[in-house]
Amino acid sequence: MPDPTATQALGRFVAGSDWRDIPAALRHEAKRSILNHVGCALGTARDPAVQAALRVMRGLGGAPAATVFGQGARLDPMGAAFVNAVASNLLDYDDTHLDTVIHPAAPVAPPLFALAEQRGLPGAAVLHAFLLGGEVACRIGNAVSPGHYARGWHITSTCGAFGAAAGCAGLLGLSAEQVAHAIGIASSEAAGTVENLPNAAKNVSVGNAARHGILAAMFAAEGYDAAPAAIEGPLGWARAAGDAADVAAITEGLGTRWEIGRNTYKPYPAGIVFHAVIDACLELRARLDAPPEAIAAVTVAGDALLLARGDRAVRNARDSRVSIHHSAALGLLRGRAGVADFEQPAVDDPALAGFRAKVTAALDAALPRGAARVTVRLANGREEETTVLTPRGSEARPLTDAELEAKYHENAALGGCADRAAAQIAAIWGLEEAADLGHLTALLA
Template sequence: MPDPTATETLGRFVAASRWEDIPEALRHEAKRSLLNHIGCALGTARDPVVRIAAKVMRGLSAAPAATVFGQGLQLDAMGAAFVNAVAANLLDYDDTHLDTVIHPAAPVAPPLFALAEQRGLSGAAVLHAFLLGGEVACRIGNAVSPGHYARGWHITSTCGAFGAAAGCARLLGLDSAQAAQAIGIASSEAAGTVENLPTAAKNVGVGNAARHGILAALFAAEGWQAAPAAIEGPLGWARACGDEADMAAITTGLGERWEIGRNTYKPYPAGIVFHAVIDACLALRTRPGVAPEAIQSVTVAGDALLLARGDRTVRNERDLRVSIHHSAALGLLRGRAGVLDFEAPALADAALAAMRARVTAVLDEALPRGAARVTLRLADGRVETATVIHPRGSEATPLTDAELETKFRDNAALGGCAERAAAQIEAIWALDRAPDLTRLMALLA
């Protein structure tokens, strides 16, 4: 009998996993991920992009069955999953698996919430399915990184579709063969391009990953099949979408070493690779004599991904979230980097624009992913340098539970539901004990 393919191995992993075997620390990390995820979605509840997404999907929706966070609205499961995924990912404030730069929760969690609400499933079932789906997404991402992203594929959207399919397969109780089929079907759905990152078109890919996960699992449940080697076959997804894949990255240590347990949460609403830039500039700002008017030039050094993502001309407010120059300017000028610092008024701020113009980005291949070195040349001839290897919020210096709660409350206030934040937080921490999602969804509606 031939060895199982990666797709088949993942299907067995998803179907065979038992909640009681999941370490307590990993269960808690799942709740941290969902706390961060829901807060990010609530924070964009008033954003025109989210309102438009809800309007369009409402026009396509079947019978309402699942809650759209912060909108006072229910859609069918696929519509709610789409809108909630868009909302969570919109501000680049969501979670990140740094090795792949996948944001696991945005594509994986919304379809699980929608299906569980529709079918009356427990909070523990959602947490378990999220861990499994997130693990599948991150492991497939590991197998195709960094070439996949470098070729222009938006890895959250592409690998997120696999994770969403796997999580939904688990939630629907599919057996190992069916779960493998769901993952294989997702290989024909996984899409999204990096070129669209500064536009709302990026979020279409994330939203589609969420709803396509439901579609893949439902088709698999009805007997649809995919190729056994849909991922790694000679004409499979991995070869079509990148360089030669490292299949061992998918299967080695599966169920023992958890990639989703390495998930991280952002203190700033910008791409994760810019956080070290912000932290370095915040540190430099406190040094004697480093006043904004004294700064003649700013040089930011980082790895190839930092430059590819952020060495860009800022033309619109979405560019601000993926800009080395704006990240540095915020740290040096404002001494902060909150949600409002990446909105339209910041784009028009003349002082920020002038500081952005003084910033130059350079490649330093010796710096690891997520790190940055910032060098200031001052009017008096001095040079000041700060290097940040592990920025705040990274795996090495994670946000605490209390910091995640503060971030949640801030986002809830932005979305207009500050008065419910305490109860929402309490319900998320208690999700593993909830017999269904009724109370949580009532609070989020």
């Protein structure tokens, strides 16, 4: 019998996985991911982009069967998955797998919630399917990084579609062959471009990744098939979207070495590669013993990804969340970097705008991804410098459960759900024992 293709190997992995065999620490990490995901979605419940997505999907969908977080509304499963994915990813406050810069939960968790609510499935099945879907997304991301992203593909949306399809197929209990077909069908759906990241089109690609996962799994359940090597074949998705896939990155250690276990959670609502910039600037601000106006120039050094993502003009809130200059200005001038500090009033603040002009970005290829070195020169010629290799929230310095709960409370307050936050948090921590999602989704409505 020939060796399975990468697509087939993933199908066997998903269909053959048993929740009882998942290590306890990884089970807990699944709950942490869901806690962070739901909180981030609630934090944007009042945002015009989320409200617009809700209006569009309400006008297109079928029978309401799934909860839209924080909206007092229900949509058909694909519509709810779309809106919740948009909401979770909107502020760049969601989880991140640093090696690929995939945000796993936004595309993967919403379709699982929607299907489980529609079908009355248990919480443990949702957690299990999330780990499986997130693993598939991150492994395929590893196989095509860094060339895929460098060519302009938005990897959260593209690989997220694979993860959503695999997670949904696992949740529905499809066979190994059907899971592989679902993943292969997703290869015809996966799309999204980096050029659109500062624009609303990014929201569409992330939302589509979530709903396309449901679509792929449902088609596979109904007998649709896909090419056996839909990912790595000579005319498959990986070749079409970049280079030949590193098949070993997909298949080696499946079920024993978990990429989704390396998921991280952000203390700041900005791109993950800017967290080291913020941390370094906060450290320098405390060390300088000088007013911000005494700073004449700031140099931020980092790897090619940091510069490609963040050496940009800041025109709107989306730009600010992926800006080296704005991140440095917040750390050194304001001494904080909360949600409000990346909104339009902060972008338009003359003091911040003037400070951003003092910041220069520089390439240092020796620095690892996610690291930054910041040098501050004062008007009197004095210089101070610091390097941050492991920012807060990174794999080496993860946020604690208590910090994740505090972040959730802050987001819930932004979305108008502060009075229910404690109960919501308790329900998420208790998902593994929940017979269905009814209690949690009632709280989230």
